[in-house]
Amino acid sequence: MPDKYTQVPLEPDKFFHIYNRGNNYERVFYETKKYTFFLQRYKYYLGQYAQTFAFCLMPNHFHLLIKVISPQMSKKFADFMQSYVKSFNNMYHRHGSLFLKNFKRIEVINDDQLKRLVFYIHYNPEKHEISEDFRSYYFSSYRSLISDRATSLARKDVLDWYGGKNEFVEFHSYLKNIKISEKLAIED
Numbered sequence: 001m002p003d004k005y006t007q008v009p010l011e012p013d014k015f016f017h018i019y020n021r022g023n024n025y026e027r028v029f030y031e032t033k034k035y036t037f038f039l040q041r042y043k044y045y046l047g048q049y050a051q052t053f054a055f056c057l058m059p060n061h062f063h064l065l066i067k068v069i070s071p072q073m074s075k076k077f078a079d080f081m082q083s084y085v086k087s088f089n090n091m092y093h094r095h096g097s098l099f100l101k102n103f104k105r106i107e108v109i110n111d112d113q114l115k116r117l118v119f120y121i122h123y124n125p126e127k128h129e130i131s132e133d134f135r136s137y138y139f140s141s142y143r144s145l146i147s148d149r150a151t152s153l154a155r156k157d158v159l160d161w162y163g164g165k166n167e168f169v170e171f172h173s174y175l176k177n178i179k180i181s182e183k184l185a186i187e188d
Contacts, residue, residue, distance in 0.1 A: 008105050010073040015053075015108035017117055018077075020099045021061035028088070028098055029059055035139045038062070038084055043152055045080035049073045051154045054118045057139040058130060063121040065108070067154075077103065115161055119175045126176075135172070142172070 010016060022028040029035050035057050046052075046066075050073055054065040070076075085098045108114050122142040125131035135142055144151045145158055146165055162168040 008107055010068045010077070010105060012068050012071055012073075015065065015067050015114060017106045017108060017121075018064040018066060018103055019062060019105075020081075020103040022099060023097055025060050026098070027059050028061065029057060029139075030092070034088065034091075037087060041080055041083050041087075045076050045083065046073070047152065049076045051157075052141075052152065053114075053154050053158050054121045054141045054145070056121045056124045056137070056141070058124055058128060063124060065114075065117055065121060111161060115171065116175075118158060118161075119172055122172060123176065123179065127179075134176070 008016075029038065038057060039055075042052075042064075049070040050066040050068055052064065052066050054063075056063045081099065081103070088098055089095060108117060122137075122140050123134050125137035125140065126134040131137040134140065141153055144153055145155050146169060159165050159168050162171050
């Protein structure tokens with residue numbers, strides 16, 4: 001039976017949360033250069049087919065928040081993934097698929113969902129106990145979004161969703177505190 005999260009068409013002018021993980025939860029990034037290479041390949045293959053608003057690369061999976069620009073997005077995404085997997089397999093002398101067969105995608109339908117999804121993507125390293133504080137995790141868009149350095153992310157749009165940089169930071173801090181409170185709550 002087809003998975004509803006792999007059958008959603010990537011239509012232009014729509015926002016999507018795209019994610020995938022390694023087969024059997026296998027690592028898909030071992031070294032800094034593979035994280036960097038993934039982002040370079042992403043930009044090369046998809047830069048003109050999608051706007052990118054947020055990302056997080058974890059050792060065994062990734063998350064992206066994009067807005068599709070072109071109807072060719074699905075084909076270009078497949079090309080991008082094949083490029084990364086081929087490089088990974090060559091580097092580590094392995095064969096076969098690296099990721100689950102079909103990447104998952106969920107259409108984002110309102111502004112509140114967009115804002116919470118950006119936090120969810122950024123919070124992933126802390127959620128999975130890869131980092132003590134998601135704000136310091138290197139392979140996430142969080143630091144690029146609050147920086148003044150040049151970026152290919154749609155930084156202005158993201159910060160505008162929150163009302164500015166300070167509100168973006170406050171929103172992330174607020175939801176982080178809620179997550180901490182949830183972990184500390186004692187159930188009756």
